[in-house]
Amino acid sequence: MDGVHDLGGMHGFGPVEREENEPPFHGRWEAVVVAIEAATLAAGCYNIDEFRHGIERMDPAHYLGSSYFEHWLDGIARVLMEKGVVDAAELDTRTRLFQERPEAPLGAPPAGTGPAAGSRRRVLTSFRTPVASPRFAIGAAVTTRTMHPAGHTRLPRYARGKRGVIEAHRGFHVFPDTSAHGLGDQPQHVYSVRFEAHELWGEAAEPNQRIYIDLWESYLLAA
Amino acid sequence: MGKNHPNVDDYVISRVRALESLLLEKGLLAPDAVDRVIRRYEASTGPMLGARAVARAWRDAAYRHRLLNDSTAALGDFGVTYDRLVVVENTPARHNVVVCTLCSCYPWDVMGLPPTWYKMPAYRSRAVSEPRQVLAEFGVIVPPEREIRVWDSSAELRYMVLPMAPAGAARLDEDALAAHITREALIGVAEVHLPDGAR
Numbered sequence: 001m002d003g004v005h006d007l008g009g010m011h012g013f014g015p016v017e018r019e020e021n022e023p024p025f026h027g028r029w030e031a032v033v034v035a036i037e038a039a040t041l042a043a044g045c046y047n048i049d050e051f052r053h054g055i056e057r058m059d060p061a062h063y064l065g066s067s068y069f070e071h072w073l074d075g076i077a078r079v080l081m082e083k084g085v086v087d088a089a090e091l092d093t094r095t096r097l098f099q100e101r102p103e104a105p106l107g108a109p110p111a112g113t114g115p116a117a118g119s120r121r122r123v124l125t126s127f128r129t130p131v132a133s134p135r136f137a138i139g140a141a142v143t144t145r146t147m148h149p150a151g152h153t154r155l156p157r158y159a160r161g162k163r164g165v166i167e168a169h170r171g172f173h174v175f176p177d178t179s180a181h182g183l184g185d186q187p188q189h190v191y192s193v194r195f196e197a198h199e200l201w202g203e204a205a206e207p208n209q210r211i212y213i214d215l216w217e218s219y220l221l222a223a
Numbered sequence: 224m225g226k227n228h229p230n231v232d233d234y235v236i237s238r239v240r241a242l243e244s245l246l247l248e249k250g251l252l253a254p255d256a257v258d259r260v261i262r263r264y265e266a267s268t269g270p271m272l273g274a275r276a277v278a279r280a281w282r283d284a285a286y287r288h289r290l291l292n293d294s295t296a297a298l299g300d301f302g303v304t305y306d307r308l309v310v311v312e313n314t315p316a317r318h319n320v321v322v323c324t325l326c327s328c329y330p331w332d333v334m335g336l337p338p339t340w341y342k343m344p345a346y347r348s349r350a351v352s353e354p355r356q357v358l359a360e361f362g363v364i365v366p367p368e369r370e371i372r373v374w375d376s377s378a379e380l381r382y383m384v385l386p387m388a389p390a391g392a393a394r395l396d397e398d399a400l401a402a403h404i405t406r407e408a409l410i411g412v413a414e415v416h417l418p419d420g421a422r
Contacts, residue, residue, distance in 0.1 A: 007344050015345060036256075064344060095238045206354065
């Protein structure tokens with residue numbers, strides 16, 4: 001989707017602001033969000049593509065006005081509600097409870113269960129066994145598709161309809177554009193594609209610069 | 224705090240706590256999961272494994288070759304299983320820098336927690352279109368004759384820069400060298416310098 005998350009090349013965000021002596025977490029809640037993401041992803045509540053697409057569907061103004069872990073919170077909550085893991089009303093009710101009584105006890109795991117799902121280990125990888133040969137050879141000239149899907153995609157807006165060259169083959173991977181929408185892995189070859197800065201930015205390009213983007217085969221056309 | 228950290232209101236903190244408590248009750252979050260995350264990242268906030276691999280690569284040409292060509296095997300030497308790292312090498316002719324314009328992909332298992340600036344719109348928007356300017360703001364001056372390669376991590380591969388070895392690197396052992404390698408250097412927005420005393 002052509003969302004606010006697709007930031008490459010946008011103007012107006014000012015200089016990069018660095019934080020001196022940045023702590024690992026700016027509050028316990030950030031660590032909780034990291035733990036929840038890891039546990040629910042490992043438990044199979046959603047996949048990584050559904051997680052990313054959950055964040056992309058944030059309200060654009062909220063996205064730009066909130067911190068990174070708020071993006072995670074918003075995306076995780078959205079996907080867990082869509083999947084029926086958490087009910088919207090119970091989450092709202094519980095949120096109000098903690099707003100009124102911040103020190104209220106957290107609650108406990110269900111009795112008689114084994115180790116919680118968060119302690120199980122699932123191997124999460126996007127690599128799949130290739131069932132087709134790569135269509136493009138190293139050095140081949142390609143053009144990226146001009147496309148504006150309403151759903152999830154990993155072809156950034158700034159690199160659509162542009163000419164590039166296959167730099168490397170990156171393996172056979174789950175296709176996010178389907179995986180994010182319950183349409184299966186539909187794995188494809190992924191390539192590192194090299195773009196000249198001038199091809200992407202025209203006259204505004206800095207000299208002697210190239211951009212490399214990992215792109216799925218169906219994003220690419222032979223040039 | 225600036226715009227990297229808009230004040231987090233009590234709604235956000237309460238909502239996180241609500242989600243935490245619901246997932247605990249549903250058996251989807253282990254009672255010690257949060258403590259484990261805090262322990263893991265507070266014990267090693269730096270670039271962890273990535274810094275050690277770079278320090279080893281500077282001292283050992285065969286290891287450097289493996290890190291650049293078969294990172295899975297090279298990281299395996301540290302007892303870590305990680306099959307998707309691409310290591311890109313800085314040279315006098317070429318400077319590499321890493322970004323994720325679409326979200327904030329970063330090799331957490333190799334480099335620890337990403338810095339907040341890496342995840343914010345200013346860096347993600349500008350690193351692909353004006354990297355030389357962004358690098359200059361970080362204090363890294365890349366002359367026009369030195370190529371800049373920007374790696375936008377749009378798929379499940381992850382990128383790490385192998386910086387150029389600083390003057391005096393040969394005199395330090397691996398652990399001492401690793402202590403001077405920042406996550407910024409592994410992202411490509413800093414160079415590695417040894418303080419005078421360390422040389």
